[in-house]
Structure formats: C-alpha cells, structure tokens
Amino acid sequence: MISVNEALHILKENLPHPRIVQLPLQDAFSRRLADDLLSPEPSPRYTSSAMDGFAVRWADLGNLEETGQVLLKIAGESQAGLPYCKTVAEGEAIRISTGAMLPDGADTVVRVEDTEEVQDSVLILRCKKRGQDVRYMGEEFPAGARILHKGQVIKARQIALLSAVGLSSIPVYAQPRVSLFITGTELAHHGDGKIKPYQVRDSNAPMLQSAILEAGAEVVECLHVRDDLDSTIAQMTEALSNGSDIILCSGGVSVGRHDHVKAAAEQVGFKELFWKIRQKPGKPLYVAKRDRTLLFGLPGNPVSAFMCFQNFVMPSLAALQGVELLKTVTSAVAEVPVANTGKRTDFIRVDITNEPNAAPSFRPIDRQGSHMLTSIVEADGYIAIEPGCCLQAGELADVFVF
Ligand SMILES: Nc1nc2c(c(=O)[nH]1)N[C@H]1C(S)=C(S)[C@@H](COP(=O)(O)OP(=O)(O)OC[C@H]3O[C@@H](n4cnc5c(N)ncnc54)[C@H](O)[C@@H]3O)O[C@H]1N2
Ligand code: MOO
Numbered sequence: 001m002i003s004v005n006e007a008l009h010i011l012k013e014n015l016p017h018p019r020i021v022q023l024p025l026q027d028a029f030s031r032r033l034a035d036d037l038l039s040p041e042p043s044p045r046y047t048s049s050a051m052d053g054f055a056v057r058w059a060d061l062g063n064l065e066e067t068g069q070v071l072l073k074i075a076g077e078s079q080a081g082l083p084y085c086k087t088v089a090e091g092e093a094i095r096i097s098t099g100a101m102l103p104d105g106a107d108t109v110v111r112v113e114d115t116e117e118v119q120d121s122v123l124i125l126r127c128k129k130r131g132q133d134v135r136y137m138g139e140e141f142p143a144g145a146r147i148l149h150k151g152q153v154i155k156a157r158q159i160a161l162l163s164a165v166g167l168s169s170i171p172v173y174a175q176p177r178v179s180l181f182i183t184g185t186e187l188a189h190h191g192d193g194k195i196k197p198y199q200v201r202d203s204n205a206p207m208l209q210s211a212i213l214e215a216g217a218e219v220v221e222c223l224h225v226r227d228d229l230d231s232t233i234a235q236m237t238e239a240l241s242n243g244s245d246i247i248l249c250s251g252g253v254s255v256g257r258h259d260h261v262k263a264a265a266e267q268v269g270f271k272e273l274f275w276k277i278r279q280k281p282g283k284p285l286y287v288a289k290r291d292r293t294l295l296f297g298l299p300g301n302p303v304s305a306f307m308c309f310q311n312f313v314m315p316s317l318a319a320l321q322g323v324e325l326l327k328t329v330t331s332a333v334a335e336v337p338v339a340n341t342g343k344r345t346d347f348i349r350v351d352i353t354n355e356p357n358a359a360p361s362f363r364p365i366d367r368q369g370s371h372m373l374t375s376i377v378e379a380d381g382y383i384a385i386e387p388g389c390c391l392q393a394g395e396l397a398d399v400f401v402f
Contacts, residue, residue, distance in 0.1 A: 001276045004311070004345050004384075007285070010273050011312060015319045016245060016292040019174035025162055028154045030216065031172035032321050037148040039165045042138035047102045049078075050133045054093040054115055054122055055106035058130035070124045074117075078103050093122050102134055109133035151322055176217040176320040179244040180208055181236065183252040183261060184300060185227045203373065204250040204298075204305050211309050212248070215317040220244050227252060232264035240268060244293060245320055248313065251300030253286045261297045262286055270295050278387075280344040281370035282308040301370035307347050307382070310402070328401040330381070332360040338383070339390040346387075349379035350399060362399055376402070 002010075020034040049055060055078060061070050072093035078084040078100040088094055088105030096102070096109060107130060114126040141147065147165065148158060154172065162170060187202040188195040195201065205222055212219050220242050225235045232252070239247050252261040253275075262275065270288035275297075277285050281304035286297030296313055298305040318325035332352055340346040350362040362383070365375045381401040383391075391397055 001278045001283075001344075002274055004277055004279050007274050007277045007287075008312070008315075011287060011316065012319075014273055014289050014294070015316055016294065018320050018322050019245075020171055021174045022169055022171050024169050025159055025167070028170050028172045029159065031154055031175065032216075032323060033148055033150055033152050033154065034171040034173050034322060036146050036150050037162070037167060037170060039141060039143060039145050039147045040167065041165050042143045043140040043165060044135050044137055047137045048099055048135050049096040049102060049109045050098065050135050051109055051111045052098050053096060053109050053111040053113075053133070054124070055084075055088065055096040055102055056093045056108050056110055056124065056127070057088060057090065057106055058108045058127075060091060061108075061124060061127055064124065064127055068125070071118065071121050072124060073121050076103075093124070107131060107134070173321040176246060176317050177220045177242075177244045178212050178217050178246045178248050178317075179220045179239045179242060180205060180212075180222040181225065181239055181247055181249040181261075182222065183225045183227060183232065183250060185258070187224065203302050204300070207302065207306060208248060208250065208298075208309065211306075211314075212317070215314050216321055217246075217317045227258035227260060229260045229263060232260040233267050236264045236268050240290070240293065246313070246316070247293060247295045249286075249295065249297045250305055251298075253297035253299055254284045262288075265295050265297070278344040279307075279311075280342060280346050282311075282347075283344065285312065287312070299370070302373050303349075303370040303375055306376055310400075311347075328381075329398045330360060330401055331396050332362040332399045334391045334393055334395050334397060335361045335363040337390060337393050338364055338385060340385040340387050343387050346385045347382045348385060349375045349382045351378060352380040352399060352401075359396075360399075362397070 064070060073091055075092040075094060076084045077095040079097050080099040083101040084094050084103040088103050094103050109132060110124050110127045116123040147161060182202060182205045186200045188199040190201045209219050223235050223239055225232050249261045252259040265288050270290040273287045273289055275286045276283055282299055284299050285308045288295045298308045315325040349365045351365055352360050352362045354360050365379050368375050381399045383397050383399055
C-alpha cells in the first residue's frame with residue numbers, strides 16, 4: 001500500500017493536459033480563461049457626454065463667474081446613436097444626451113439643470129471647468145490593454161466587459177467530461193418507493209453527479225452495472241466510446257469475488273497507476289489510465305467514495321481546468337483527545353464550533369463508519385491524523401473544510 005502523498009504524486013504526474021476550446025461568449029459562462037485577453041478597442045470607444053445637457057466650447061463661456069450667463073445658439077443635437085456630424089462653431093451649443101458622442105469642436109458639457117432655453121438659444125448659467133462631464137475615449141484603458149488574465153473565471157461581470165469590447169469568442173479550458181459508472185447488483189434507484197429488504201438505494205450516483213457539477217465538470221452519462229465481469233467489460237467499453245476525460249466508477253474495487261472494476265478496466269486497456277492507499281476511509285481506491293482517459297475506481301462505501309472524490313478527483317478536475325485546487329483550511333482547537341491507533345492516515349470528520357471571542361474548536365462526529373453518511377453530513381470538514389499520532393484536547397489542528 002502507498003501513502004496518500006505518494007498516491008497524489010503519481011496522480012499529478014499522470015494528469016492529462018487540459019483541453020482548450022474557443023467558445024462563443026455566452027457558452028463560456030463559468031469556464032476559466034486559457035489565455036490573457038487583450039482588448040481590441042479602447043474604452044470608452046469614443047469621447048462622449050456623461051450628462052444630458054449641452055456640448056459647448058469652453059472658450060465661448062468667457063468669464064462666466066463674473067458675467068453670470070452666456071447666450072449660445074442651439075445649432076443641433078447629438079443623441080446616443082445619432083451623432084451631430086458637423087463641427088461646433090464659435091457661439092454655438094449642441095443639445096447632447098448621456099452617452100452621445102461629443103461633437104468636434106466642443107470640449108465641455110453643461111448639464112441641462114445649469115441652463116435655460118430662450119427660443120432657439122440657450123443661456124449657460126453655470127459651468128465649473130473645461131472638460132466638465134466629458135467621458136474621454138480610452139480613459140478606462142487603451143486598445144491592446146490586458147483586460148482579463150489566464151485562469152480567471154468567466155462570470156456575468158467578465159461577460160459584460162468582453163461584450164463591451166467586442167470579444168465574442170474566447171479561449172477557455174474545456175469542461176472536463178466525466179462518465180459515471182455505478183456498480184452493484186444490490187442497488188435500487190432512490191426514487192423506487194418499495195424496495196426489497198436486501199436492496200440498497202444508490203446514493204453514490206446522485207452524490208457524484210452533484211459533486212462533478214460543483215467541480216465545474218460535465219456528466220456525459222451515468223451507467224449502472226450489475227456485479228458481473230462480462231457486463232462490466234461491455235459497459236466499460238461503451239463508457240470509453242464517449243470521449244470522456246474521466247471514468248468515475250463506484251464500488252467493486254475491493255477484493256471480493258464480485259468486485260470486477262479492476263479486471264474490466266485492465267481488460268479494456270487501462271494500466272494501473274495505483275491501487276490501495278494507507279488511508280481511512282477509502283483504502284481500495286484504484287486509479288488507472290488509458291491514453292488520455294483517467295479511471296477512478298472509488299470504493300462503494302458512500303463515505304469512502306465522497307472522501308476519495310474530495311482528495312483525488314476534485315484536484316484532478318481542477319487541474320483539467322488549468323488550476324491547482326487549494327483546500328480551504330481553518331485552524332481549530334481539539335475539544336477532546338483524538339488518536340489514530342491504526343495503520344492508515346485517518347480522515348476524521350469533525351464538527352466545528354464558532355463562539356464569539358474564542359478560537360474555533362472541533363470535535364469528531366460520533367459515528368465515523370464509511371457506510372454512515374451522517375458522518376459527512378453533520379461534519380464541517382475533516383482532520384488528517386497519521387498512524388500513532390494523538391491530538392491532545394486544547395491542541396490546534398488544521399481542519400479541511402468541505
Ligand atoms: N476482505 C476485505 N474486504 C474488504 C476490504 C478489504 O481490504 N478486505 N476493504 C473494505 C473497504 S475499506 C472498503 S471501502 C470496501 C470497498 O468495497 P468496494 O469498492 O468493492 O465496494 P462494494 O463492495 O461494491 O460496496 C461496498 C458497500 O457500499 C455500498 N454501496 C456500493 N455502491 C453504492 C451506491 N452506489 N450507493 C450506496 N451504497 C453503495 C454497498 O452496498 C456495500 O455496502 O470493501 C471493504 N471490504
Ligand atoms: O476504506 Mo474503507 O473506506 O475503510 O471503508
């Protein structure tokens with residue numbers, strides 16, 4: 001058996017390179033950028049007015065503070081989308097809307113509240129400075145500026161910026177494609193009302209489907225297989241044909257007579273990277289590779305499957321999207337002694353308490369069985385304790401938060 005770190009190292013060495021795709025902007029929502037993006041245009045694109053009012057020539061206003069008013073002839077209008085195409089001449093003002101192009105010749109905007117219309121002229125009553133209420137072309141950034149960085153997630157805000165500068169298709173890391181492969185003759189669908197006494201509701205498929213989506217990946221298909229070698233081989237061949245980056249199996253990786261995932265994987269051409277890790281839960285985790293497809297054989301026990309997903313599958317899905325997954329860690333004080341008397345790294349699920357004016361503290365969930373889903377539902381995270389180690393009450397430890 002290998003250690004958790006050895007397993008993670010082997011996995012890292014064997015991760016396929018992320019795939020990069022050029023996507024229309026709307027389809028790129030939630031994806032990570034595969035390159036820095038430079039703006040093809042300056043922002044703003046043209047010099048415009050920030051207010052509704054009149055575009056004027058500052059030179060025409062003379063000494064407004066002393067004279068109190070200046071009368072200018074209204075020579076035309078610049079609307080948003082309908083610019084005034086002539087040059088503003090001496091003694092002229094142009095009606096202007098917010099966002100409309102500032103006409104040539106004008107250099108200042110006077111808000112409508114600071115004016116008074118007199119037939120076809122306008123009295124300018126107040127104006128503080130040259131260039132007032134003008135938005136200048138390129139004042140936010142020039143053409144060629146780096147506006148987004150490689151690795152950034154494309155959310156609503158980023159989509160707005162890219163739309164504004166006309167970048168309608170962008171390079172992003174492709175969503176990893178995952179096929180789920182759920183084994184177990186005993187399994188029934190969770191929606192099946194009345195099930196036989198010896199049946200088990202499949203909780204791994206719904207759990208893993210959600211976990212895959214949460215990790216930004218796509219579930220290509222979800223196959224269910226009986227514990228039978230020929231069916232497992234046939235279905236695995238089918239799973240291989242859909243071009244998945246990852247085949248995520250549940251169950252059938254231990255040493256029982258009806259555990260066929262390893263044998264089937266090897267039969268269809270996968271090469272083992274490792275099998276069995278000194279960890280609890282999740283000892284029989286099996287990982288194999290065929291060309292650029294990775295196969296994870298998660299143990300069937302639901303808590304083991306979840307913890308293996310957290311520690312091995314999630315970082316792999318992140319790497320396929322161009323990022324290194326950093327676990328959320330919080331420092332907390334043990335409320336009771338916690339010992340590992342076994343031979344494997346123990347991932348003990350814990351409940352964190354936050355009280356005002358006190359350091360966070362944690363205590364292990366009472367029932368830690370790998371078949372007990374409450375051990376992950378009631379927990380906020382887990383601590384990792386090496387064999388032979390013991391945490392005393394009051395000692396600080398890192399808690400990995402779910
Ligand atoms: N002789 C040994 N037996 C076992 C060992 C061992 O070292 N020697 N390891 C144990 C450990 S640790 C684990 S973990 C399990 C893993 O076994 P498998 O991966 O082969 O899983 P299954 O046998 O198929 O199922 C185990 C358990 O989980 C339930 N299960 C399976 N799939 C689902 C599902 N989709 N939803 C809900 N529950 C599921 C299944 O009914 C079993 O109860 O092996 C130990 N045995
Ligand atoms: O690894 Mo198993 O997950 O100990 O029950």
